[in-house]
Amino acid sequence: AQQAPTADQLVRGKNPRLLVLSQRPVVLETPYDLLVANPQRTPKELFFIRNNVDLPGFNTVEGASLEGWQVEVGGQVSQPFTFEARELLALPQHEVTMVLQCSGNGRSFFQPRASGNPWGRGGMGNATFRGVRLKDLLEAKGVRLGERAFYITAHASRQGGAPEFVRSVPIHALENALLALSMNGEPLPAVHGGPVRLVFPGYFGVNNVKWIQKIEFTEAENTTAEQMPRYRVPTIMGANVPFLPQEPGRPYPYTFQNSRPNWLVTINSFIFAPLEGQRVEGPLVRVEGVAFNDGIAPIVAVEVSTNGGRSWSQARLDRREKGFGWVGWRASLFLRPGEHEVMVRAVDALGRTQPLDGNLAWNERGYEWNGVMRVKFTVA
Numbered sequence: 001a002q003q004a005p006t007a008d009q010l011v012r013g014k015n016p017r018l019l020v021l022s023q024r025p026v027v028l029e030t031p032y033d034l035l036v037a038n039p040q041r042t043p044k045e046l047f048f049i050r051n052n053v054d055l056p057g058f059n060t061v062e063g064a065s066l067e068g069w070q071v072e073v074g075g076q077v078s079q080p081f082t083f084e085a086r087e088l089l090a091l092p093q094h095e096v097t098m099v100l101q102c103s104g105n106g107r108s109f110f111q112p113r114a115s116g117n118p119w120g121r122g123g124m125g126n127a128t129f130r131g132v133r134l135k136d137l138l139e140a141k142g143v144r145l146g147e148r149a150f151y152i153t154a155h156a157s158r159q160g161g162a163p164e165f166v167r168s169v170p171i172h173a174l175e176n177a178l179l180a181l182s183m184n185g186e187p188l189p190a191v192h193g194g195p196v197r198l199v200f201p202g203y204f205g206v207n208n209v210k211w212i213q214k215i216e217f218t219e220a221e222n223t224t225a226e227q228m229p230r231y232r233v234p235t236i237m238g239a240n241v242p243f244l245p246q247e248p249g250r251p252y253p254y255t256f257q258n259s260r261p262n263w264l265v266t267i268n269s270f271i272f273a274p275l276e277g278q279r280v281e282g283p284l285v286r287v288e289g290v291a292f293n294d295g296i297a298p299i300v301a302v303e304v305s306t307n308g309g310r311s312w313s314q315a316r317l318d319r320r321e322k323g324f325g326w327v328g329w330r331a332s333l334f335l336r337p338g339e340h341e342v343m344v345r346a347v348d349a350l351g352r353t354q355p356l357d358g359n360l361a362w363n364e365r366g367y368e369w370n371g372v373m374r375v376k377f378t379v380a
């Protein structure tokens with residue numbers, strides 16, 4: 001029988017242990033033990049990949065050449081223009097550390113099974129992107145937005161005959177939008193969107209268009225499948241519910257009106273230690289991990305429970321300010337010998353937190369899982 005290709009064979013420079021969820025388009029998940037081994041930044045060798053559309057020749061962690069790469073800007077603006085990616089080097093550079101997370105991360109925990117790549121928890125990473133703020137570029141070009149610039153609609157390059165990939169985000173995203181040229185201090189890996197990627201800190205992975213080719217300010221969301229019906233969850237427009245709970249297993253007739261796109265990252269927290277099935281020394285056990293949200297409000301608490309959620313204790317947080325990167329947390333628990341299960345949940349200043357039962361958010365494509373994480377381990 002033919003051997004299935006490993007991650008490093010599909011994408012030059014990737015760690016061979018990455019899980020191949022799809023060969024073409026390439027989709028690679030970071031194994032959880034490798035993710036947690038890098039609690040500050042996720043290195044390029046380990047960073048997950050989710051391509052809906054591969055760009056031929058870009059399957060490498062090496063950077064891509066800026067030479068000749070052009071990007072159009074148009075739509076609801078005072079003056080459309082085209083710029084050379086190279087020009088960005090002469091503009092003020094800005095850095096943002098953010099979680100890039102696929103909206104399908106955690107999909108495999110939905111019951112019944114949702115359609116799409118069966119992500120565990122490794123469809124995310126924490127990275128520092130550096131580049132030019134889109135709003136600074138507009139200012140440098142003396143371009144103003146029109147009154148009806150309600151969305152930013154980003155188009156990926158179609159060079160080499162690639163199918164289109166287009167995504168719209170609300171104009172709110174302009175505040176932090178970055179034309180990224182580098183990741184973790186190195187040229188932006190081609191497979192992660194180099195030479196230029198339009199990143200939107202606080203927005204789910206899908207919105208962060210790689211190989212950016214055209215940026216349009218539009219009155220409406222684009223109408224390609226990545227915008228509708230894909231990458232959306234049911235909701236009641238204008239009502240104060242984050243999503244509209246569905247009967248698990250039931251299809252939903254998605255429209256622009258009865259659903260919302262996977263835009264702002266939902267609040268989430270992860271246990272980095274102990275790992276599932278581990279045996280640790282007691283009685284004082286250190287539990288730690290990370291938490292993040294959309295960066296709109298700070299995370300104010302991370303709570304852990306070892307009695308199934310009957311009582312919770314506060315973890316210590318590494319950061320009190322709001323941000324787009326994940327924040328580390330740790331707690332010391334006094335535990336008797338034997339088996340334990342620890343649960344974690346984060347709370348932000350807006351009072352947003354995570355459901356004990358993540359399946360409440362069941363949706364047929366399995367987006368935006370943020371159910372409380374549980375880990376079973378043994379105290380010696």
Ligand code: MSS
Nearest residue numbers: 048049050051052053102103156205206210
């Ligand atoms: N971009 C492009 N151009 N293409 C494609 O396909 N995808 C998405 C983003 N962007 C795409 C893009 C998705 S969907 C995701 S996640 C992301 O990306 C990822 O990233 P990386 O770099 O990691 O691969 Mo889900 O929500």
